[in-house]
Amino acid sequence: GNSVTQMEGPVTLSEEAFLTINCTYTATGYPSLFWYVQYPGEGLQLLLKATKADDKGSNKGFEATYRKETTSFHLEKGSVQVSDSAVYFCALSFQTGANNLFFGTGTRLTVIP
Amino acid sequence: DAGVTQSPTHLIKTRGQHVTLRCSPISGHKSVSWYQQVLGQGPQFIFQYYEKEERGRGNFPDRFSARQFPNYSSELNVNALLLGDSALYLCASRDAGGNEQYFGPGTRLTVT
Numbered sequence: 001g002n003s004v005t006q007m008e009g010p011v012t013l014s015e016e017a018f019l020t021i022n023c024t025y026t027a028t029g030y031p032s033l034f035w036y037v038q039y040p041g042e043g044l045q046l047l048l049k050a051t052k053a054d055d056k057g058s059n060k061g062f063e064a065t066y067r068k069e070t071t072s073f074h075l076e077k078g079s080v081q082v083s084d085s086a087v088y089f090c091a092l093s094f095q096t097g098a099n100n101l102f103f104g105t106g107t108r109l110t111v112i113p
Numbered sequence: 114d115a116g117v118t119q120s121p122t123h124l125i126k127t128r129g130q131h132v133t134l135r136c137s138p139i140s141g142h143k144s145v146s147w148y149q150q151v152l153g154q155g156p157q158f159i160f161q162y163y164e165k166e167e168r169g170r171g172n173f174p175d176r177f178s179a180r181q182f183p184n185y186s187s188e189l190n191v192n193a194l195l196l197g198d199s200a201l202y203l204c205a206s207r208d209a210g211g212n213e214q215y216f217g218p219g220t221r222l223t224v225t
Contacts (some may be wrong), residue, residue, distance in 0.1 A: 004155075032212050034172070043117075043203055044216040051212070054165075089155050095212055099148060100169055103155030 002027050004090050006104035013080055013111050021075040021107045023064075032091035033057075033066050033073040034101070038087045047075075047088070071104035080111045115140070115207050117217035125223045126194050134220045138206030144168075145187040145213060147179060150201040162187055169210045191222075199224045 007022040025033065031043060032051045036044040047059030053068035062077045090104040118137045126132050138145050144163040148156035158171035162181035176192045185206075191198055201221050205214035 012139075034213075036216075043218040044205075046215070049213065074154070081214065091155075093182075093212060093214075099144070099212060100158040100161055100171070101214060102158070103162055105155050106153075 002031070002092065002102045003090055004102055004104035006090050006107050008105075008107070010108040010110060013109070015082055015111055015113050016079045017111075018058070019075070019077040019080045019084075019109070020111070021088055021090075023073045023075065023089075023104060025071050025073065025092050027071075027092055027094075029094055030108055031094050033064070034091045034093070035062070035064055035073070035075050035104075036089045036091060036107070044089065049082065054097075080109070082111045085109055095113050117143045117204055117215055119202075119204050119217040119220050121220060122218070123221045123223075125225060127225055128194055128196060129193050130224075131190065132194060132222060134191075134202050134222070135186065135202075136189070136204030136206075137186045137192050137216060138204075139215055141210075142206035142215075143185050144207040144209070145181055145185065146205045147187070148203040148205065149173075150219070152200070156203055161166045161188070171187055194224045196224050198222065201213070 034049045037046040037047045048059040050057040050066035056065045087106045091101045139141040147159040150156040161169040165181045179186045179189045199203040201219040203219045204217045
């Protein structure tokens with residue numbers, strides 16, 4: 001089956017610290033991979049994506065590389081800010097069929113000044 | 114351009130009642146998907162509609178149904194509400210050529 005496993009939270013970091021949130025996946029095929037972010041009281045926003053092996057998605061200082069050999073898509077940021085506090089979801093989908101997203105359980109990040 | 118819009122924002126219902134949630138996709142997007150997000154978990158896929166036809170269904174009971182209208186807006190209906198249906202219901206739209214889904218702000222349903 002298709003599934004996503006995320007590093008369990010919550011994660012608390014000081015401002016300007018380095019962030020890594022681990023994500024691994026199981027998929028019957030070659031999925032596209034995504035990171036979504038959910039700020040308090042809001043819906044999901046696409047943060048970045050990668051559609052094939054070795055692609056690197058990046059946005060707002062965040063980046064993740066599609067690693068087929070380790071079935072991983074870890075999210076990193078070199079220097080977090082208080083405004084990065086949110087819940088981060090790793091997800092996968094396929095180009096064919098319903099194209100629905102399979103989400104991980106989410107990782108809550110809190111950045112303290 | 115407006116993003117995905119959903120109504121209502123919040124809703125409180127009692128067990129056994131019926132609820133209808135509404136979604137308007139981004140202009141030009143013909144695909145709409147519905148997800149249920151229980152507190153503390155990731156969203157779970159419920160339905161996908163494209164060109165008014167159901168193209169996918171997640172592992173939800175028949176109490177859940179949906180439809181898509183000629184203007185590509187969509188409704189999600191849930192009958193015989195249970196306490197466990199309390200969740201944030203998210204709608205997402207996608208254009209025909211892409212694999213990115215754009216989410217609305219969600220409808221927070223509370224069943225008492």
